[in-house]
Amino acid sequence: MGGMHGMGPIDAETDEPIFHADWERRMFALWMAAFACGIYDDNEFRHAIERIAPADYLTTSYYEHWLIAMERVMVKKGQFDGADLQAAWGQVNKGAA
Amino acid sequence: MRVLKADDAVSLFMTGGSARIDADVPPKFKAGDDVVARNINPTGHTRLPRYLRGKRGTIHKVHGVFGLPDTMAHGQGETPQNVYSVRFTAQEVWGATASAHDSLYIDLWDDYLDPV
Numbered sequence: 001m002g003g004m005h006g007m008g009p010i011d012a013e014t015d016e017p018i019f020h021a022d023w024e025r026r027m028f029a030l031w032m033a034a035f036a037c038g039i040y041d042d043n044e045f046r047h048a049i050e051r052i053a054p055a056d057y058l059t060t061s062y063y064e065h066w067l068i069a070m071e072r073v074m075v076k077k078g079q080f081d082g083a084d085l086q087a088a089w090g091q092v093n094k095g096a097a
Numbered sequence: 098m099r100v101l102k103a104d105d106a107v108s109l110f111m112t113g114g115s116a117r118i119d120a121d122v123p124p125k126f127k128a129g130d131d132v133v134a135r136n137i138n139p140t141g142h143t144r145l146p147r148y149l150r151g152k153r154g155t156i157h158k159v160h161g162v163f164g165l166p167d168t169m170a171h172g173q174g175e176t177p178q179n180v181y182s183v184r185f186t187a188q189e190v191w192g193a194t195a196s197a198h199d200s201l202y203i204d205l206w207d208d209y210l211d212p213v
Contacts, residue, residue: 029106036101036109043170047142 024063031066040073048073118162124179124207130156131213132183134205142170145209153213154185157202165206178207 019025035042048069049057057065071085101109126132136150137143144166160182164175187199 032106032110033101036106037099039098041169043142043164043166044172046166047170050142 019063020061027063027066027070031070034070034074034079039077039079045069045073116163118164118175118177120162120177122162122177122179124159124181126156126159126179126181126207126210126212128156128158132156132210133213134183135209135211137209139167141167143167143209145205146203148190149185149203149205152185152189154183154189156181157184158182160204163206165208167208176208180204180206181210183210 019028031045034040035045049065051072052060052065052068056068060068074080075082075085131153132155133153134145134149134151137145138150158181160180162177163180165178168174168176181204182202183205185201185203187195187201188197190201
């Protein structure tokens with residue numbers, strides 16, 4: 001965190017897996033595919049991550065940052081709209097209930 | 098739109114790709130030059146970390162020409178320019194209580210640097 005103190009020690013895992021859950025694997029693949037297809041530029045994506053509200057940023061995981069930024073960039077690029085996204089999350093939440 | 102085929106994905110990920118730009122832009126600095134990171138505070142994207150603004154470092158290596166993230170992130174073009182590995186001592190960045198033996202090497206763009 002750029003030399004900031006107060007974040008506690010770094011939690012170094014032994015034999016850290018590349019992905020901690022299957023959805024992270026899909027997130028990685030989706031990012032690479034959309035990037036290779038030229039939908040966004042990586043700088044644009046980094047900026048979307050930077051725009052996550054600080055409290056949200058600090059309480060979400062690495063790939064959750066990707067997911068939040070991906071949703072915003074894809075809406076901005078017209079790949080889907082906010083209603084599509086809401087409907088998709090509705091399905092996810094129904095599945096989880 | 099370009100399409101990434103599954104058969105091509107593995108080789109792409111194993112070899113990677115370069116963001117280097119084939120443009121003839123002369124570098125403003127050479128290895129060994131002393132520089133100071135500009136104190137800029139843009140509202141948009143930048144790869145110049147806050148903790149380096151106003152700090153003095155030394156050019157370690159010239160990487161070549163790349164696009165400037167500050168403009169690329171906002172659809173304002175590549176602004177091709179040289180990128181350098183710049184060395185800052187830990188004490189320059191974090192003060193006298195930091196290690197006297199450590200340094201930070203970081204990649205910075207021409208637009209982030211001034212001569213000392």
